[in-house]
Amino acid sequence: MRQPRLAAVIAALAALLIAAPAAAEPVDVELVLAADGSGSIDNDELAFQRRGYAEAVMSTEVLNAIRDGIHGSIAVAYIEWGGPASQHTIVDWMVIRDEASASAFAEALVTRPRAAWGYNSISAAIDYSVHKLETNAYEGIRRVIDVSGDGPNIGGRSIHAARDDAVAKGIVINGLVIQRPGGQPRIVGGRPLSLVYEQDVIGGPASFVMVADENVSFADAVRRKMVLEIAGRLPDAPTRAADAQPDGIPTVR
Template identity: 60%
Template sequence: MASYAPCGIAEPVDLELVFAADGSGSIDDDELLLQRQGYADALLDRRVLDAVASGRWGKIAVSYIEWGDETSQHTIVDWREISGPDDALAFGESLLSAPRAAWGYNSISEAIAYSTDKILTNGYEGARMVIDVSGDGPQIGGRPIDWARDRAVDAGITINALAVKSRGGGHRGPGNIPLEMHYRLDVIGGLGAFVMVADEATPFADVLLAKIIREIADARPTGAGRDVTGIGNAAPAAQYATNVITCGTEIYERVGTDPGCKRPEMPATGAENPQGHQRP
């Protein structure tokens, strides 16, 4: 059970973490169950629980959402405190028993916006705040991805991503760039942000476990390093210190303090930006 905190006083935790998992039409029921099982198993892993216990408060707050198109973002398991195996087991049981809710295709921007709102309106005060996005396809609909990412970063949140690539490379990003580069250019942001890739050589469950351990064990500040959460100002990270950044094999000029890279132009129509997706 969650620890008691007086009304109006936020409960302190080491990390506020939203798992924002792809529940769109490209994920069939078997894949959705496999995906949920991966998160449930990861939270029960001894290495994850040890990372949780190593924090100042010895507990984190976790919520799990699934997302589809721009009108489809759903809280599958609302905020729970995780401080030991009983908490993790209860979270996993709730996750695996919940019905499917998301539909349509691939508004990563609205998933980030929804996750940001969940963090900013919950009853916790985390030393760190992270949105963990996983998906097998590119941004398609909804508000601009740059807006959603920068809004989260400005609020003190770091966005990490897991790109899930199927046989043959799977879906690609705008301009036919690899999906993981699209996530690196457009999706992730904030201090310490990173992308990991799951494919045939690196199974989803293994990569997910490594990603969650990294997110929980990392003691660095999140977001833009601003005094948003009352924790204290952080020194600018190295990623803000230069005017250029290497993305793949190309070097792009930075735009302001944007922690990402200059993105390729996305065509208004065509395979990379399909129009008129309907609910299944």
Template identity: 50%
Template sequence: MRHLLPLLLVAAPLHAQEVDLELVLLADASGSITQSEIEFQRLGYATAITDPAVLNAIRSNLTGSIAVTYVEWAANQAIVVDWTVIDSAESAAGFAAALLPPPRLASGRNAIGAALLEGKRLIEDNSITGLRRVIDFSGDSTGNFSGPSIAEARAEVLAAGITINGLPIVCLDCSGGERSELAQDYERQIIGGPGAFVVAADGNASFAEAVRRKLILEIAGDLPPDAILPAMATPGTLLADR
């Protein structure tokens, strides 16, 4: 029996950690995004993930934890911060601190379909079990210049039971106020799945708030489906319906 013990230990299954939400943050790093905008986006996410309202949303869920990874996409995709379980202010601060220093790793023209499929792969290949699985896709256009089509990739992601939410960046380096059709393009072409929604960012002043609001809605998981929201809107104030 003593000789069998090592074998039994090796054969014992590894139980995946359970969290309320597996969340892939796919951030635009294509050629239209400058280095300062890369840094601004990362700072916006770092600020949002440590916001007290976001932390309260995490604590209020069943397991009191979420798993997050931050990936920049362009012609290629690059993991900036690998999967991190956030269940406290300390773990959120650790994720935020890891997000800011790395150099830009993705570049080139848009490959949105490939980015969505990479988000799916990252969710399916990790050792975490999420009660919900979401890809949070941000970008400043819906152009797709290489790799799988958006429609093909989106269908594959949704078939896997993964929701896609959108953060269209109408403009980072502007004063805001003018809204383009990008949010509607994201609704038609990008988002999908149960409760999918769009939160639009239309300037520096609204970007961090858009990210904060989007994280809260994703963590809470109780937004009515098919909503497009401006950064400062409440869930009941819809810009458009699908």
């Protein structure tokens, strides 16, 4: 009689082990790179953006920032967003801790096909990024969404609601405004696009906006931004008076 009972106990324990969720892998940062893939970005610009992110991930500065962390690793996913129904994971979660893992992420990024279409639902991109953060297999000390784009939110639900919901979950949202070299700063409803991002998009402790333009190249801006996000720090570069907002959030060029 004991053998059947023992077998039943063993079978029950095995079932519990199979059903138990795997422990989340600890990392310093869970980072979603949410890049503009909307209709305002042509194929050459999209490829340029991806190369900028790929170069940043492989840069000595970013790799050193990763190594300096408590765990010495970060989990990164890259998405591209367009209209309200067009958010796409281009490179799913990968852990970056060294040159080899950074190179693997970069290679995947520059070789995947384009997917996004439509125009500028940043709110949907934030919601999509939040879902990715909440359903991954990692446990980061910080969770960050890095939104880059060349225009304001157009479609989908309220950008303020999406931002506030993410921040309430302990997620930081940073912004990277893309301004074409030689072009005038884009004005949206009487506000420079950098101010639109400061007031409508970013949120959470130590959140900030950077601007890529003729003064700071896209690749340089991405690299600087990722170093700050990995370290959990604000930019220490001086800001122009016009960029200093009442809430103390800086725009950095």
